Amino acid sequence: MTTPLAEVAGSNATLRAFLHGLPGVDRVGADQRAAILGTRSIKTTAKAQALDAAIQMVDLTTLEGADTPGKVRAMCAKAVHPDPDDPTVPSVAAVCVYPDLVADAVAALRGTAVKVAAVATAFPSGRSSLEVKVADTTLAVAAGADEIDMVIDRGAFLAGDYRKVYEEIAAVKAACGAAHLKVILETGELATYDNVRRASWLAMLAGADFIKTSTGKISPAATPPVVLVMLEAVRDFFARTGRRVGVKAAGGIRTAKDAIKYLVLVNETAGEDWLTPEYFRLGASSLLNDLLMQRRKLATGRYGGADYFTLD
Structure with a gap:
């Protein structure tokens, strides 16, 4: 990789040359290392720390057509105080909602440290015009969103139109203003680990603050080998540019055991500097309850019922 990064995005040809010049991913090796x-x-003391760390990295999410302002307010209350009976439980990192519910989330979270993330840019398909995607982002930011989760145009990416994908990410990043941009790759549709690495670098080159695995609307969503490839990409990008980009694993992460596996993966691949909500997130709707159950088990020696904590 000898091309100056400032020149890489000059044309589709230079982007293609750069992205296809990245080292190939050894699929067998990635699968084995992740396994x-x-x-x-993880020993008991370390597990307790890991559970609290994972809670603080959760983006508590509701992305259903039947979402209501009341449901969002209830989720926000849980985000701030995940276990009302135990004030030592930390708050989550953020709540993630559709753009039209951002104002409700902002009002519910005012005065707290919990961020509001909005999925924009024609989520989950990403199939719309750039003008619509920018407008969607602008409205969400105006309503108070701290973070925007955008989806890339997978059709354009798979067709090799890397410049179009780059320009869309850059335009949405500009529309974000002070809000952070998480770029969803929808890795389950990218087919190969090489494509995951290329999409990761493309998003970072275009200005992403985070790269995110999935919308959670298709399968497979987040998988350890895919997250491994993305972590290698942010590590290598930081080594080359000095800019640290975060990773968000989203979709299909339901248990504390799974969450802790991802924390190990982060530590062993990118390093402990990424083990913070600033640079690693877990996108989930049902994960938080299992983290709370496991935390209570460690503290009391017994599990609470699955319905003890509020259902999401």
């Missing part, structure tokens, strides 16, 4: 790291044993 090995997933077997790491």
Whole structure:
């Protein structure tokens, strides 16, 4: 990779040359390394710390057509105080909602440290005009969103139109203003780990603050090998540019055991500087309850019922 990064996005040809010049991913090696790291044993004290760290990295999410302002307000209350009976439980990182519900989330979270993220840009398909995507982002930011989760045009990416994808990300980033931009790759549609690496670099080159695995609307969503590839990409991008980009694993993460596996993966691949809500997130709707159940088990020696905590 000898092309100056300032020149890489000059044309589709230069982008293609750069992205296809990235080192290929050894699929067998990535699968095996992710599997090995997933077997790491976490001792009791470290597990307690890991559970609290994972809670603080959660983007508590509701992205259903039937979402209501009342449901969002209830979710926001849980985001701030995940277990009302235990004030030592930390708040989550953010709540993630559709753009039209941002104002309700902002009002409910005023005075707290919990961020409001909005999925914009024709989520989850990303199939709309750039003008609509920018307008969607602008409205969400105006309503108070701290973070925007955008989806890339997978059709354009898979067709090799990298410049179009780059320009859309850059335009949405500009529309974000002070809000952070998370770029959703929808890795389940990218087919290969090489494409995941290319899409990761393309998003970072265009200004992404985070790269995110999935919308959670298709399967497969987040998987350890895919997250491994993305973590390698942000590590290598930081080494080359000095700019640290975060990773968000989203979709299909339901248990504390899964969450802790991802924390191990972060630590062993990108390093402990990424083990913070600033640079690693877990996007989920049902994960938080299992984290709370496991936390209570460690503290009391017994599980609470699955319905003890509010259902999401």
